[in-house]
Amino acid sequence: MVNVVPIRKNSMTAIQSKVWSAMLAEMAVTKDKSLYIQLYQHFAPKVKAYITRLGVMEATAEELTQEAMLNMWRKSHLFQPEKSAASTWLFTLARNQSIDWMRKHKYPEYSLDNMQGGIEEVSETDIGEQSVQSERIAQAISQLPENQALVVYMSFYEGRSHSEIADRLMIPLGSVKSRIRLAAEKLKLTLRGELSLGGEQ
Amino acid sequence: MNINHHLDEATLFSYVAGALSQGMALVVASHISICDSCRERVFETEAIGGALLDDVVNDNSPDSSSVSVKVNETALEQVLACLDEEAPVTTPGKIPPDGESTVGNTSEVPAPLRDYIGGSLDAVQWKRLSSGFYYFDVFSEQRGICRLLKVAPGKSILHHGHHGNELTLLLRGSYADEVGRFAQGDIADLDDQIEHQPLVDGDENCICLVATDYPLRFTTLLGKVIQPMTGF
Ligand SMILES: [Zn+2]
Numbered sequence: 001m002v003n004v005v006p007i008r009k010n011s012m013t014a015i016q017s018k019v020w021s022a023m024l025a026e027m028a029v030t031k032d033k034s035l036y037i038q039l040y041q042h043f044a045p046k047v048k049a050y051i052t053r054l055g056v057m058e059a060t061a062e063e064l065t066q067e068a069m070l071n072m073w074r075k076s077h078l079f080q081p082e083k084s085a086a087s088t089w090l091f092t093l094a095r096n097q098s099i100d101w102m103r104k105h106k107y108p109e110y111s112l113d114n115m116q117g118g119i120e121e122v123s124e125t126d127i128g129e130q131s132v133q134s135e136r137i138a139q140a141i142s143q144l145p146e147n148q149a150l151v152v153y154m155s156f157y158e159g160r161s162h163s164e165i166a167d168r169l170m171i172p173l174g175s176v177k178s179r180i181r182l183a184a185e186k187l188k189l190t191l192r193g194e195l196s197l198g199g200e201q
Numbered sequence: 202m203n204i205n206h207h208l209d210e211a212t213l214f215s216y217v218a219g220a221l222s223q224g225m226a227l228v229v230a231s232h233i234s235i236c237d238s239c240r241e242r243v244f245e246t247e248a249i250g251g252a253l254l255d256d257v258v259n260d261n262s263p264d265s266s267s268v269s270v271k272v273n274e275t276a277l278e279q280v281l282a283c284l285d286e287e288a289p290v291t292t293p294g295k296i297p298p299d300g301e302s303t304v305g306n307t308s309e310v311p312a313p314l315r316d317y318i319g320g321s322l323d324a325v326q327w328k329r330l331s332s333g334f335y336y337f338d339v340f341s342e343q344r345g346i347c348r349l350l351k352v353a354p355g356k357s358i359l360h361h362g363h364h365g366n367e368l369t370l371l372l373r374g375s376y377a378d379e380v381g382r383f384a385q386g387d388i389a390d391l392d393d394q395i396e397h398q399p400l401v402d403g404d405e406n407c408i409c410l411v412a413t414d415y416p417l418r419f420t421t422l423l424g425k426v427i428q429p430m431t432g433f
Contacts (some may be wrong), residue, residue, distance in 0.1 A: 017255070033284065040277055049257040066280055073284050083244050088251025095219040095250065105223055105342075108230035108313045110240065137252035155218035156253050161344065161414050162215060162392075163365050173365065174394055177211035184214045187249050 017135060020086040028076035036073060039086070044069050046087075047094040053157045054098050068097040099159070140190035148183040151176060206380075206387040208232060208239050212368065217246040224347025224412030227339070228368040231311035231410065232388050309372055309385070314339075314410065318349070322373060322408055327351055345414040352376075352407045357400040365415030367391050374407035376400060 020042060027035040048065040056064065071093050079089050099107040141152060154160045154168070162180075166173045208216075208229060215221050216229040233240050309322050317339050318325055327335040333353030340347055345365075352358065354374075368390055375384040378397040383389055391397065401407040 033281065036284065037277065037281070040280065044276070046254050046258050050254055053257065062276070066276060069280055070283055084247060085251050087255045088247050091250035091254040092247060094254065099219045103223060106316075107219065108223070108227040108316075110230045110234040110243075110313060135252070135255075137249055138256050141249070141252060141256070152249075152253075155215055155220045156250060157257075159218065159220045161220050161222060162211065163414055173392055177209070177392065180211040180214050181209075184210050184246065184249075188245050191245055191248060 017085055017087065021081050024072075024076065024079055024086040024089070025081040028079050031076075039072065040069055043072070043087075043090050047090060050091070050094050050157070051098045054102070054159055056098060056102070060101070064097045064101055065094075068093045071097070102159075136190050136193070137187055140187050144183055144186065148179050148186075151179045152183050152187075155180065202235055202386045203384075204236050204238075204386040204388075206383055206389060207236065208242075208388055209390040210242075212366070212390050213239065213242055214246055214249075217243060217250060222344035222412065222414040223342050224339070224345050225366065225368050225414055227313060227317070227347055228370050228388070228410055228412045230313035232370050232386070234311045234313055235386055236388075309408075311370075322349075325349060339410070345412060347410070347412040350407075350409050350411055352401045354401050354404050354406065357398060364393055365413060367411065367413045370410045372408045372410060374401065374405045375403050376407050376409075377402050 020039065023035050024039055026032070027039065044065055047068050048061055051061045051064050051068075052058070068090075072090065075093070079086075096107050096109065141149065144152065150169075151165055154165050160168070162173055162176045165176045169176070212221070212225070212229060216226055221229060233243055310318065310320055318337070325337050327337055327349075329335055333356045335351040337349040337351075338347070339349060349372075368388065369383075371383050371385050371387045371389075373385060375382060376399040377383070378389075378399040380389065380391070380395065380397055382402070383399075
């Protein structure tokens with residue numbers, strides 16, 4: 001019975017995540033405001049929490065969240081459901097919004113606008129696949145060794161460079177990079193479904 | 202484009218996390234815009250960011266949807282009001298900078314870099330450093346430097362170590378060093394573990410975009426560049 005709870009919780013999350021991605025993809029086409037409202041209510045608190053964790057003051061975090069959520073509407077035609085889950089795309093919007101503000105400089109982005117290949121057909125399975133992956137990764141992050149999880153959090157939630165992390169943890173630059181490499185490798189194996197989850201690996 | 206040298210996983214990870222210096226982020230974005238395999242890796246890594254965003258608000262309790270996901274009603278109303286004012290997004294597509302030709306060497310300058318230097322490497326306002334060495338500061342920042350270097354064939358940059366990360370993207374020509382041979386599109390992603398001495402081979406100028414994440418230290422790199430001329 002003990003095992004049933006997390007499994008049920010995770011499959012629930014995956015289903016929900018799939019719904020958000022499909023909803024965002026639909027909003028991009030229909031520009032339906034009722035979909036926008038649902039997406040806003042789901043993601044705005046997450047975006048704000050993420051921006052706040054980067055060390056931004058409450059009032060500013062509120063403003064940046066609003067801008068990011070506005071971009072969800074403005075840039076929805078750039079959302080590629082076959083490439084990423086809704087949460088992943090929202091993450092990039094939130095990241096760019098907060099970095100641009102903190103640095104007073106646009107964070108250099110590769111431009112999707114210029115990419116070759118055009119628009120691909122999106123099937124339901126593709127959308128589901130990205131969402132399941134997102135949920136798998138969340139579980140994998142929680143299973144990383146503490147010293148690897150720490151560099152993941154310091155990178156994503158605090159925006160710290162390799163050398164800043166090295167200074168903070170008082171370890172060599174090379175150690176920071178190898179910890180990040182190990183963590184990234186594990187998370188990506190999980191993403192590809194090549195690493196089983198659970199305590200036995 | 203045949204690219205043989207790619208981004209280190211740790212660099213790519215920090216780019217996605219938003220944790221790179223501005224200059225290094227520009228080098229990474231420039232490489233990604235021309236390298237399919239690194240772009241795929243970026244997509245994969247962004248999924249980690251998505252998972253963390255999903256996780257950032259603690260919604261482990263089964264009834265969380267009704268508890269933690271509460272939105273300030275005024276905030277939502279404000280955004281909704283803005284949606285109506287939004288002009289529809291026109292067909293995406295980059296407009297080349299004023300006065301820049303879209304033919305010729307435009308492809309040598311990756312799109313993200315074009316925002317800073319325009320579309321042609323030949324139109325850059327190069328500053329002469331010494332015989333066969335030229336540079337142009339793309340911008341300077343507290344966390345590091347970002348600079349274009351142009352080095353003549355046969356010239357060698359003296360042995361130099363680093364005190365942090367150093368990212369180099371080859372835009373034209375080629376060089377060879379202890380790590381390998383680098384040509385257009387290749388990335389040299391090095392840290393303080395590596396000492397190298399790049400020699401410009403081939404018969405054309407080697408032009409590259411270099412960024413570091415260690416402030417002030419570029420004077421060292423600059424000093425080393427001068428050294429072949431001064432004879433030290
Ligand atoms: Zn690459």
